Amino acid sequence: MSSSLVNLVIAGVGGQGNVLASQIIGRTAVACGWKVASADTFGVSQRGGSVMSHLRLAPQGSYGPLVPPKRAHIILGLEPLETARVLSTYGNPHTKLLLNPRPNFPLAVLIRERSYPDLHQLLSHIRNQSSEVREIQAAQLAETAGTLLAQNVVMTGALAGTGWLPFPAEAYKRVLNSIFGSDQSKSKKLDLNLYAFELGYQAATHAAQAS
Amino acid sequence: MNAEVLLDDAGREVLLTGNEAVARGALEAGVNYAASYPGSPTAEILEALAQAQKLYPDRLYTEWSVNEKVAMEGAAAASFAGLRSLTIMKCDGLNVAFDFLTSLGLSGTRGGMVIAVGDDPSAHSSAKEEDSRYLGRLAHLAIWEPADSQQAKEMVKAAFDLSEQMGQPVMLRLTTRVCHAATNATLGPLPKGPAPQAIIAPTDKFITWIEGHKAQEERLLGAVQVANRSNFNRYLGPDQPEILVVACGPSFHYAHEAVEELRAKAEDWGLGSLNGIGILQLATAWPLPEELLLGYLKSARQVIVLEEIEPFVEDYLLGLVARNSSTLGQTVVYGKHSGHVASSNGIGLGELNPELVYRAIAKAIAPGALAPVASTATPSSKPSEAGEQPSFPGRDLAFCAGCPHRASFWALRSALELDGRRGIILGDIGCYSLAKGRTGFNAFQTMHAMGSGAGIASGLGQLWRFGFSQPVVAVVGDSTFYHAVVPALINGRYTQSNFLCIILDNQTTAMTGHQPHPGTGGGAAGDPLPPVPMEQIISGLGLPFTILDPFDIPKATAGIYAALQQPGVQILILRQTCALIATKREIRPEVYVDPDLCRGYNCSCFNFCSRVFACPGNIWDDQRGVASIDQSVCNRCGVCISLCPAGAIKTRTEEDVSHEQLAS
Numbered sequence: 001m002s003s004s005l006v007n008l009v010i011a012g013v014g015g016q017g018n019v020l021a022s023q024i025i026g027r028t029a030v031a032c033g034w035k036v037a038s039a040d041t042f043g044v045s046q047r048g049g050s051v052m053s054h055l056r057l058a059p060q061g062s063y064g065p066l067v068p069p070k071r072a073h074i075i076l077g078l079e080p081l082e083t084a085r086v087l088s089t090y091g092n093p094h095t096k097l098l099l100n101p102r103p104n105f106p107l108a109v110l111i112r113e114r115s116y117p118d119l120h121q122l123l124s125h126i127r128n129q130s131s132e133v134r135e136i137q138a139a140q141l142a143e144t145a146g147t148l149l150a151q152n153v154v155m156t157g158a159l160a161g162t163g164w165l166p167f168p169a170e171a172y173k174r175v176l177n178s179i180f181g182s183d184q185s186k187s188k189k190l191d192l193n194l195y196a197f198e199l200g201y202q203a204a205t206h207a208a209q210a211s
Numbered sequence: 212m213n214a215e216v217l218l219d220d221a222g223r224e225v226l227l228t229g230n231e232a233v234a235r236g237a238l239e240a241g242v243n244y245a246a247s248y249p250g251s252p253t254a255e256i257l258e259a260l261a262q263a264q265k266l267y268p269d270r271l272y273t274e275w276s277v278n279e280k281v282a283m284e285g286a287a288a289a290s291f292a293g294l295r296s297l298t299i300m301k302c303d304g305l306n307v308a309f310d311f312l313t314s315l316g317l318s319g320t321r322g323g324m325v326i327a328v329g330d331d332p333s334a335h336s337s338a339k340e341e342d343s344r345y346l347g348r349l350a351h352l353a354i355w356e357p358a359d360s361q362q363a364k365e366m367v368k369a370a371f372d373l374s375e376q377m378g379q380p381v382m383l384r385l386t387t388r389v390c391h392a393a394t395n396a397t398l399g400p401l402p403k404g405p406a407p408q409a410i411i412a413p414t415d416k417f418i419t420w421i422e423g424h425k426a427q428e429e430r431l432l433g434a435v436q437v438a439n440r441s442n443f444n445r446y447l448g449p450d451q452p453e454i455l456v457v458a459c460g461p462s463f464h465y466a467h468e469a470v471e472e473l474r475a476k477a478e479d480w481g482l483g484s485l486n487g488i489g490i491l492q493l494a495t496a497w498p499l500p501e502e503l504l505l506g507y508l509k510s511a512r513q514v515i516v517l518e519e520i521e522p523f524v525e526d527y528l529l530g531l532v533a534r535n536s537s538t539l540g541q542t543v544v545y546g547k548h549s550g551h552v553a554s555s556n557g558i559g560l561g562e563l564n565p566e567l568v569y570r571a572i573a574k575a576i577a578p579g580a581l582a583p584v585a586s587t588a589t590p591s592s593k594p595s596e597a598g599e600q601p602s603f604p605g606r607d608l609a610f611c612a613g614c615p616h617r618a619s620f621w622a623l624r625s626a627l628e629l630d631g632r633r634g635i636i637l638g639d640i641g642c643y644s645l646a647k648g649r650t651g652f653n654a655f656q657t658m659h660a661m662g663s664g665a666g667i668a669s670g671l672g673q674l675w676r677f678g679f680s681q682p683v684v685a686v687v688g689d690s691t692f693y694h695a696v697v698p699a700l701i702n703g704r705y706t707q708s709n710f711l712c713i714i715l716d717n718q719t720t721a722m723t724g725h726q727p728h729p730g731t732g733g734g735a736a737g738d739p740l741p742p743v744p745m746e747q748i749i750s751g752l753g754l755p756f757t758i759l760d761p762f763d764i765p766k767a768t769a770g771i772y773a774a775l776q777q778p779g780v781q782i783l784i785l786r787q788t789c790a791l792i793a794t795k796r797e798i799r800p801e802v803y804v805d806p807d808l809c810r811g812y813n814c815s816c817f818n819f820c821s822r823v824f825a826c827p828g829n830i831w832d833d834q835r836g837v838a839s840i841d842q843s844v845c846n847r848c849g850v851c852i853s854l855c856p857a858g859a860i861k862t863r864t865e866e867d868v869s870h871e872q873l874a875s
Contacts, residue, residue: 015611015844023226026393027213030226037359037464038226038393041335047645048609048827062359064464065392068565085603104844105830106606107649110821114604139843148843178214 004060006165007067010053011086012078013104014041017152020179021076022053024156025165027175029057032167039065048107050082057165074164075130076155078138079104080122087129096164097130098204099123100138100155134162134207141199150196157200162208169201216259217266221400229389232360232396233327234259236367237297238271240323241402243409244289246274246282248694249723250301251336252390253329257299258724261735270406273735275726278661278694279304280311283326287315290324290380291417292409295371299327302341303640303660307695312350316379317423321415322407323371324380326352331387332519332562336722338644338658340561342520344496347382351427353434354497355443356384358463360394366443366494368399373437377430384496386519388461388562431498438495439502448489451510454576456490457528458568459518463492465568466517473573480577488576493518499527508532508539515575516546519563545575609650612828613794613846615787616643619715619761620651621824622785623684626771634682634775635671637664639696641688642722642789643715650825654686662687662695665712669699672708672780682775683710690720690728692745700752703780711774711781714745715761717789725792749782756782762850790846799847800862802828802840808859809837820851820860 008025012018019040026036038055056063072090077083077099087095101123108114117125127133136158138151145154153176159165160172176197180190215225216235227235233256237245247257261273272289276282279300286298300308305328312326328347331337347354355370357363363385370381438444447467458466470488477485491507493499508514508531516525525546532542545551547558552571554561610617620643627634638647638655639662646654657667668685687696692714703710720726727733732742749756755777759770767785774781788796812818820829820838828845831838838859852860 013606014608023213023393026226030224030395035395036226036393039388040391040393047611047642048606048650050606062394062464064461064468064565065388065394066465066564068468068569081603082606102843104841105827106604107609107825107827108604108607110825110827110830111649112818112822117603142843151843 005056005058005063006073007071008055008057008074008076009067009072009086009090010055010076010078011082012051013082014047014049014051016051016078016104017149018051018053018078021078021152021156022055024153024172024175024179025159026055028167028171029165031175032171034059035061035063037063037065050085052086074098074159076159078152078155080119080126081106081117084117084122084126087126091129093129094131096132096162097126097134098155098158098162099126099133099135100151101135102139102151134158134204136200136203136207138200141203142196145196145199146192150193153193153196154200154203157197158204160197161201161204172197212255212259212262217263218398219401221398223398224395225398226393227360227364227396228255228391228393229357229360229363229385230255230391231259232364233367233383233385234263235396235398236364237325238263238401239364239399240368240371241270241295242297242371243270243294243406244272244286244296245299246276246285246296247299248276248279248282248304249720249726250304250329251723252331252387253299253301253327253385254723254726255390256327257735258726260297261737264736270402275728275735277729279308283308283311283315286324287311287320289409290320290322291415292411293322293407294409295323297325297327301329301331301337302343303337303339305343305346306660309346309350312346312380314419316350316352316427317419318417319378319423319426320374320380320417321378323374325367325370325374325383326380327383327385329385329387329390330520333387335387338640340520342523344384344523345521347384348497351431352380352382352497353377353431353495354382354384355494356460356496357389357443357494358461358492359389359392360396362443362494363389364396364399369443373434376437377434379427379430386460386562392461435498435500438498438500441495441500443492443494444500444503445492445494446489449487452489452507453487453511454489454513454515455507455511456488456515456517456572457493457524458490459493459496459524462517462519462563462568463490465563465565466490466572468565469569469572472569473576482577485576493524496524499524499531501531504528504531505535508535508542512540512542513575514542514544515551515572516544517552517563517568517571521559522547545571551575607649608645609825609827610642610645611790611846612826612844613790613848614642615717615761615785615790615848616646616651616715617824617826618764618787618848618850619713619767619785620646620654622761622764622767623686623713623771624652624654625764625768626775627682627684629768629772630682630775632680632682634684637667637683637685639664639685639687639691641691643686643688646686661691662699665696665699666702668710668712669703669706669708672703672710673706675709684775685710685712687712687714689714689716689718689730689745693729693743697748697752700749700754700780700782704752704754708780709778711771711783713771714782714784716745716784716786718786719789719792721789721791725789745784754780754782756784758784758786761785761787762848764850764853790848794846799849800864801842802845802847802849802852803861803863804838804840805859805861806832806835806837808857810857810859811836814857816856820855824851824854826851
């Protein structure tokens with residue numbers, strides 16, 4: 001297969017906004033002239049369960065919507081436990097990882113039937129399995145932008161900021177515009193999301209300079 | 212929805228989900244009437260068309276119908292009047308509409324009519340994985356199955372043409388990885404000018420009668436000729452393949468990728484160039500293009516069939532090979548029967564994915580070169596399929612934070628405990644189906660199809676004559692009430708059965724994305740339609756009913772307990788808006804835990820808020836040893852405030868906020 005194919009997996013929990021992040025990235029790629037095949041989980045699967053979005057991005061060619069095991073080039077992790085889970089199936093030693101380290105607790109943990117893995121151990125387990133890891137404190141940044149619900153857009157901005165995909169920030173912002181800015185009443189929502197995107201973008205750029 | 216679905220900009224390349232592509236294809240084909248009952252994975256098709264109705268109100272009418280049978284009947288009506296119509300449902304919905312469908316094929320139609328059915332292999336958002344192709348075949352329809360969005364869009368247009376040519380509906384079989392996958396698609400032109408005049412001439416008759424059967428069989432022969440020439444049946448490979456991969460739906464793309472991979476490894480395995488492999492996308496699932504298939508089968512000694520759910524095409528191919536054995540020679544067909552196409556869960560279970568397809572083809576052409584399938588590795592919510600490591604806790608599906616259903620099931624469970632007669636709860640289909648698991652305190656003892664809980668209750672309520680003395684509670688949703696519960700309630704009253712029907716009225720069709728229904732009012736395109744209140748219907752049935760707020764747990768519990776003591780059919784409406792809508796509609800005060808009041812692990816409640824009530828917003832702060840609220844999850848319903856015995860959970864009023872600001 002073409003070496004320019006990028007397999008990207010977004011890992012998270014139902015309700016965290018995987019589908020929106022996937023849409024923003026996919027539509028940006030198509031607007032930049034690329035071919036995309038993506039698969040999201042919808043419906044009942046969204047209700048607190050593990051959710052994944054698969055994206056396959058390539059300048060040319062056509063692909064099925066699912067990433068084969070061990071073939072992820074990039075994992076966008078919205079939650080650490082889900083990131084570790086996805087990494088074990090889709091990751092390989094060359095997989096790059098962008099991680100929001102804030103946990104979201106499964107029902108089995110709330111019920112005290114299982115315990116959430118020790119966060120420090122979990123994060124070092126994740127770091128050990130990946131060639132490049134950048135952590136983004138998406139919760140703090142989303143709160144700064146105005147709502148914790150914008151963590152997904154912060155992480156999308158961070159992905160743009162890593163430069164791992166060859167699309168300019170402006171291309172993502174045009175897609176955000178078309179999603180959130182279609183009428184006047186939505187302009188507040190658009191501003192909030194553009195701000196969240198920008199904060200993520202800057203954080204990823206700084207993380208790169210620091211490392 | 213991607214607003215680009217509606218752009219009048221032919222030639223533009225956009226990213227469309229399969230659902231959006233079906234909607235766009237129907238628009239490009241000049242569809243005039245679209246009706247559906249929402250079901251995953253196809254709910255977003257009508258949503259996109261409803262947005263189109265706002266732009267083209269003179270060309271298009273869209274409707275969320277009360278159920279799939281009525282949706283199909285409405286679409287057929289438009290077809291009888293010469294218009295193009297589309298009806299959309301999931302496989303379970305086709306079961307509901309099936310009685311009408313088997314009649315409709317016999318009576319025939321006029322304007323192009325397409326039936327889009329979504330099958331959900333792996334049951335990502337379903338209770339079952341059903342293969343609707345068998346029903347389409349039983350109704351003598353032509354069935355087409357696309358592999359991706361571009362093809363789905365073009366196929367809808369061609370399906371309208373075929374329907375008009377045949378004079379009967381054409382079925383489009385879609386699977387989850389087409390509906391909810393997104394791929395590039397090029398927009399075509401949208402029709403201009405006025406819609407056709409709807410008219411039924413005195414000579415137009417659409418009557419189901421046995422004479423129609425012969426005509427229907429003849430029409431299918433015509434569809435075979437169309438299938439033999441169809442460009443949707445794509446082929447990649449040599450003219451005379453030695454090995455033929457027959458791939459249906461998205462597995463065409465998986466097969467392409469797998470064969471490329473195998474070619475890269477072929478030398479290492481001593482397999483030669485593998486240039487003899489051909490891949491045929493079989494898009495015309497029924498009737499099958501025999502001539503086309505026999506053309507490739509002449510040279511192919513090995514055939515591998517890839518299709519989702521049941522071996523529908525495989526069985527037919529085995530028959531085709533057997534019928535032509537004198538001319539074809541020895542041909543081996545690999546697939547589900549041979550065990551080549553199997554997930555780790557078993558043969559015919561779950562959806563296909565690149566790894567399964569790779570292994571199936573590799574096993575057929577290089578047996579022994581591969582280890583058995585280790586994991587299915589598909590994006591799935593189900594912990595058993597997610598390929599997780601044993602040290603990681605799985606993630607059960609859960610009611611959303613602030614979901615009124617959690618409160619309703621807590622009240623119901625409490626009332627049944629108080630009653631003490633081992634009352635049983637019969638489940639139904641909707642978000643509240645999750646109550647079969649821990650999030651709903653494992654409430655259900657039965658769960659089947661929409662409306663079945665009430666029908667089963669009607670039966671159980673007659674069993675007192677055989678010594679049955681347990682209270683019977685059927686739990687239904689508001690959309691389900693209108694869809695299929697009303698006949699069971701009529702039956703219950705008429706036969707003087709004994710049960711309590713609780714309607715969990717969250718004022719929307721929540722599971723599939725908040726579509727309106729007769730109780731909410733409002734049409735698909737947001738047009739103002741006055742509601743048909745469930746209270747009026749229940750009153751009309753002559754049944755007593757009470758309306759309660761599930762968030763008021765003491766009152767709801769008392770109300771359920773009281774209803775359980777009454778004979779006959781009782782109705783209780785537990786009404787509270789879906790949390791996902793309520794939080795968008797109103798700004799509620801923040802809920803928080805006062806760490807000075809929370810008694811921590813030593814409280815006699817034993818972590819009630821998080822451990823027992825199990826709302827994902829109620830978490831535990833292990834560092835401080837007290838309860839806490841996850842503000843990124845909490846939807847601020849405030850139910851936990853009333854349940855905390857220490858009074859430690861509070862809402863942060865504006866006054867609190869200003870005090871804190873002064874203090875800091």
